[in-house]
Amino acid sequence: MAKLTIRNVIKRYGALEVLHGVSVAAQDGEFVVLVGPSGCGKSTLLRMIAGLESISDGEIEIGDRVVNDLEPNERDIAMVFQTYALYPHMTVRDNMAFSLKLARRSRQEIEQKVDDAAGILDLTALLDRYPRQLSGGQRQRVAMGRAIVRNPAVFLFDEPLSNLDAKLRVQMRTEIKTLHQRLGTTMVYVTHDQMEAMTMADRIVVMHGGGIEQVGPPLQIYDEPANSFVAGFIGSPSMNFIDGLVVERGGTAELQTEEGVHWPLPESARAYLGQSVRLGIRPEHIAVGPDGVQARVNIVEPTGSDTHLQLQVGSQSIIAAVRDRPSVSVGQPVPLRIDANKVHLFDLASGKRLH
Amino acid sequence: MLDKHRSAITQSKTRPRRWFRAGEGRTAFFFLLPGLIGILLFLVLPIFASIALSFTDWQLLGTPHFVGFANYTRLFTADPQFWTVLRNTVFFTVEYLILNIVVSLGLATWISSLKFGQRWFRGIFFLPTFTPLIAVAIVWMLIFTSGGLFDSLMERLSLPFSGVLNSQTLAMQAVILTSIWAGVGYNTVLFNAALDMVPASYLEAARIDGATAWDRFWKIRLPLISPTLFFGTVMTAITSLQVFDQIFVMTKGGPGSATATLGYAIYQRGFQNFQMGYASAIAWVMFALIMALTALQFWFQRKWVHYDN
Ligand SMILES: Nc1ncnc2c1ncn2[C@@H]1O[C@H](COP(=O)(O)OP(=O)(O)OP(=O)(O)O)[C@@H](O)[C@H]1O
Numbered sequence: 039m040a041k042l043t044i045r046n047v048i049k050r051y052g053a054l055e056v057l058h059g060v061s062v063a064a065q066d067g068e069f070v071v072l073v074g075p076s077g078c079g080k081s082t083l084l085r086m087i088a089g090l091e092s093i094s095d096g097e098i099e100i101g102d103r104v105v106n107d108l109e110p111n112e113r114d115i116a117m118v119f120q121t122y123a124l125y126p127h128m129t130v131r132d133n134m135a136f137s138l139k140l141a142r143r144s145r146q147e148i149e150q151k152v153d154d155a156a157g158i159l160d161l162t163a164l165l166d167r168y169p170r171q172l173s174g175g176q177r178q179r180v181a182m183g184r185a186i187v188r189n190p191a192v193f194l195f196d197e198p199l200s201n202l203d204a205k206l207r208v209q210m211r212t213e214i215k216t217l218h219q220r221l222g223t224t225m226v227y228v229t230h231d232q233m234e235a236m237t238m239a240d241r242i243v244v245m246h247g248g249g250i251e252q253v254g255p256p257l258q259i260y261d262e263p264a265n266s267f268v269a270g271f272i273g274s275p276s277m278n279f280i281d282g283l284v285v286e287r288g289g290t291a292e293l294q295t296e297e298g299v300h301w302p303l304p305e306s307a308r309a310y311l312g313q314s315v316r317l318g319i320r321p322e323h324i325a326v327g328p329d330g331v332q333a334r335v336n337i338v339e340p341t342g343s344d345t346h347l348q349l350q351v352g353s354q355s356i357i358a359a360v361r362d363r364p365s366v367s368v369g370q371p372v373p374l375r376i377d378a379n380k381v382h383l384f385d386l387a388s389g390k391r392l393h
Numbered sequence: 394m395l396d397k398h399r400s401a402i403t404q405s406k407t408r409p410r411r412w413f414r415a416g417e418g419r420t421a422f423f424f425l426l427p428g429l430i431g432i433l434l435f436l437v438l439p440i441f442a443s444i445a446l447s448f449t450d451w452q453l454l455g456t457p458h459f460v461g462f463a464n465y466t467r468l469f470t471a472d473p474q475f476w477t478v479l480r481n482t483v484f485f486t487v488e489y490l491i492l493n494i495v496v497s498l499g500l501a502t503w504i505s506s507l508k509f510g511q512r513w514f515r516g517i518f519f520l521p522t523f524t525p526l527i528a529v530a531i532v533w534m535l536i537f538t539s540g541g542l543f544d545s546l547m548e549r550l551s552l553p554f555s556g557v558l559n560s561q562t563l564a565m566q567a568v569i570l571t572s573i574w575a576g577v578g579y580n581t582v583l584f585n586a587a588l589d590m591v592p593a594s595y596l597e598a599a600r601i602d603g604a605t606a607w608d609r610f611w612k613i614r615l616p617l618i619s620p621t622l623f624f625g626t627v628m629t630a631i632t633s634l635q636v637f638d639q640i641f642v643m644t645k646g647g648p649g650s651a652t653a654t655l656g657y658a659i660y661q662r663g664f665q666n667f668q669m670g671y672a673s674a675i676a677w678v679m680f681a682l683i684m685a686l687t688a689l690q691f692w693f694q695r696k697w698v699h700y701d702n
């Protein structure tokens with residue numbers, strides 16, 4: 039167990055810089071999730087922690103050791119790959135024992151550790167099978183077993199669930215979380231699935247274009263996104279964004295769009311009177327009300343628990359997630375109400391959250 | 394009305410269809426004919442003919458007489474040269490096979506570790522593969538011939554190897570060296586392609602597990618390319634049991650019978666002594682030897698070849 043500190047880490051491939059000075063730290067025993075769109079550099083950062091990619095600049099510290107120049111196996115980490123990377127010519131047992139055999143541990147110790155890990159992961163019955171004889175979820179568990187037996191200071195996961203079907207993914211999510219609680223080891227988990235990030239993380243690191251946008255606990259990221267990128271990336275369906283001018287009308291602050299639509303704003307938005315801003319409102323904070331902004335229903339998507347409504351307001355498309363089952367039909371005009379206190383305001387130029 | 398129509402459609406769908414119609418078959422046969430005639434005339438017929446011939450005393454001219462197993466008995470009991478030839482063949486095969494696999498695997502691994510120029514080296518090592526073996530052998534014969542390049546090199550280095558083609562022991566080594574030069578490229582490219590197909594994530598996982606470069610080679614890469622390695626070994630073994638061109642050009646089986654192999658013996662008996670029946674018998678012994686060795690390899694593969702899925 040150890041803390042992990044990343045200081046000003048830069049990665050260059052030739053002249054191309056893909057990580058621009060990333061700094062983040064994971065406390066001892068923390069579950070940190072790196073999340074971001076494809077190509078933002080999550081895997082690169084994780085592989086640099088693992089020692090599979092060189093560090094162009096900056097420092098990575100595991101425990102109290104700077105590991106920049108250490109071989110992967112000297113860093114006291116274990117990694118679970120997206121493709122699992124189980125050695126196809128070895129049985130589950132041999133896959134899990136491989137690192138211990140290389141470290142020349144005693145046969146007894148190896149057996150003990152493999153059996154323990156197999157017990158934890160419910161793999162005991164599968165120990166003599168080959169990877170090709172396992173289901174996706176079982177392979178996933180073997181990959182974790184291979185990591186567990188080494189008893190590393192830090193676990194690294196690179197999108198370990200992306201090859202599983204939706205249901206299994208949810209199940210494995212819980213299993214990994216349970217494992218974390220049981221082992222209490224520091225874990226760094228890469229995903230592009232914001233739902234995984236929200237449900238599993240102690241702390242989320244939102245990455246974008248080779249840099250970090252925000253670091254914080256899931257709900258903080260959700261409720262107080264640092265900027266419009268984070269606001270749009272976290273949450274499903276995504277936050278709605280509406281650009282316009284902050285004006286005062288009838289004694290209250292409102293957002294006036296170019297098309298002349300007026301959206302309510304909280305009192306505190308008066309501070310930005312006369313400024314162009316971007317309004318952000320989450321779908322669940324929009325309701326079909328008795329009165330409000332006039333919209334037309336484009337698509338109705340019932341998900342069972344919620345209903346997602348795709349609505350058209352002028353040229354703007356808006357998504358609302360409503361709890362009950364509204365009796366609306368496609369093409370029907372409906373009034374929309376938004377909860378003014380749940381509105382976020384972002385600076386148009388920088389994207390920073392103002393409110 | 395509509396119903397009737399629909400049932401007609403379903404019927405035509407469910408009716409079992411013959412996989413070809415008679416007319417189509419005839420056309421297909423017609424197109425196959427040129428290739429088929431070639432195979433029958435130059436492959437199937439000679440094979441059966443040589444079985445038949447191996448039981449005769451045909452002298453190329455004149456009529457063949459049936460002699461039963463006489464050719465085979467003579468081969469195994471009376472022919473003073475046969476066991477030498479067999480030993481030479483096995484000796485060549487074993488040494489050549491081991492050297493070829495070791496060298497080509499080494500080269501393949503080296504090439505796959507290069508950051509730049511992989512394609513160039515693959516190309517260079519593959520060149521001998523499409524150079525005619527006869528031409529290669531002539532060049533090497535000129536190198537090894539008495540007073541040739543090799544001899545002057547040995548003299549310069551004051552090493553006691555000269556006139557190797559006239560040496561009872563070294564002539565075979567010269568033939569093997571030539572064969573390696575000509576034959577190693579194919580396996581190099583084959584193994585290199587297989588090595589490149591091993592997913593990087595296995596090697597990365599192994600690095601994290603603490604495997605050194607040495608461990609990764611022996612415990613991960615080698616087992617993962619073992620099907621290709623097996624294929625290369627079987628094919629190389631088969632071609633080396635048939636070795637002929639190099640020997641024909643470089644040593645003519647000599648000095649004495651030091652480099653005479655089964656392939657060369659067939660030529661000698663058949664086309665120099667015109668003992669076609671006897672030559673055919675040797676050919677069938679060679680065939681049996683190849684079959685036996687290949688079967689042995691297939692039996693052993695269970696111990697070391699790992700097939701995925
Ligand atoms: N070997 C390389 N040479 C050049 N550029 C690279 C190399 N490897 C990765 N990159 C670039 O680095 C950036 C980050 O890649 P990375 O694999 O870390 O993305 P990611 O966040 O893991 O994305 P994904 O969610 O798709 O896995 C990408 O723009 C990619 O094109």
Ligand SMILES: [Mg+2]
Nearest residue numbers: 080081082197
């Ligand atoms: Mg990735």
